[in-house]
Amino acid sequence: MKKSIYAMALGAFGIITTEFGVIGVLPNLAKVFDVSVDTAGWLLSAFALTVAVSSPFITALTTNINRKLLMTLVLAVFVVSNLLSAFSPNFTVLMIARVLPAFLHPLFWNISLAVAYKESGSKAVSVVMSGVSIATVMGVPITTYAAEFFNNWQASFFLASFVSLVAFMGLLLFVPSMPATRKTTGDSQLYVLKNPQLWLNLVSTILMLAGMFSSYGYLAAYLEKISHMNGTQVSLMLLLFGGMGVLGNWITGIALSRNVMRTTRIFFSLLILVQVLAYFFGGIFIPMVIILSFWGAIHTGGFLIGNIRTTRSVPHSALEFVNSLLTSCYNIGISLGTMLGGLIIASYGVHNVIWMSAALLAVNLGLSFVTFGEKHQATAVDANAEKEFPAPMLHA
Structure with missing residues (x-):
C-alpha cells in the first residue's frame, strides 16, 4: 500500500478527531467560558451543521483546483483552527x-476516498475509512485524556492540531501532484432522487444519528453529573467506550453481511435498551461501567448501518453522489441530535437526555419496517448505468 494512502488515513483521523474531540471537554469548556452545557454543545452541533450545509456545494466549487493542494489546504486550516x-x-x-474549518471538511472526505480508490481500489478505501472509524471511537477519549493529563482543556486542541500537522506533512511529502480533471455529472446521477426508498433511508439516517448524538454528545457531562465520576474516570470511561466501539464496528460489519435489515432492527433495539439501563443504573459506578462497555460496542455500528442501508438501495453509477448526500445527512443528524439533547438538558436536566435518544431511535425502528421494493428498484435503474466508485465502508 502506498504511503500516500496512510497519510490520507491519518488526515481523516485528524479531521474527525477535531469534529468529535470536543465532546469530552464540553463540561470544562462550559465552566471556563461561563456558559451552560447545552450552549457548549453548539461547538459540536454548529460544526456538524456547517458540514451538512457545505457538503453538496464545496466540491462542485473546487472542481478545477489541484486535489493535492486542496487536501493540504484543508489540513493546514484545521491545524490553525485548533490552535x-x-x-x-x-x-x-x-x-x-470551530465553524470556519467545517466548511472545508467535506473536501478532504470526498477527495481522499476518490483518490484512494483510483490508486488501489476498495482496499485503499478501507484504509482511509479506518482513519475515520478509529477517530469516531478513539478521538474523544484521547483528547479528553490529554486535557485531564495536563490539567488544561487547551491540551485537547493542541493534540488535535498536532495530529493534523503530522498528516499535513505526510500529504506534502508522499502524495504526488494531482491536477483536477473535470467530471461530467447530471441526470445520470440525479435520477436516483426519484427513488422513494433512498429518501426514506436518508431521513432514517438523519434520525438515527440524531438519536445517537442527542445522548452521546453529552456523555461526559452525564458521567460527571449522574455517575459522579471525576475527570480521570470520565476519560477512562470514554476510552473504554471507544475501545469497545472498535470491536462493535467489526461485529456489525459481519452481521450486516448476513442480513442488513435484521441487523438494523437489532441495533435500534439494543441501543434503546442500553441507554434505558444507563438511566436507571447510571448513578452506580460498577453497573455503569458495564453498561458503557455495551453502549460503546453498539453505538459505533450506526455509521456503518446508515451507509450500507442507503447505498444498497441505489445503483453503482450514483454511489458517489449518494455518498455526498450521506455526508450531509450524518452531520445534519449530529447537529439535530446535540441541539435536541441540549434543549432537554436545559429544560429537564442531563439525566433525562436519554429519553430523547430513545424516542428518536424508536421512530427509526418503526421506519425500518417501511420499504418501497428497494432491491428491485436498485437493480432496474442500474441496468444501463456506468460503474462509479463503490460505497466506502466504515470499517477496516
Missing part, C-alpha cells in the same frame, strides 16, 4: 474557530 481554539479568549471566538 485558534486553544487560545480563544471567549466563547464567541472559540465558536468561530
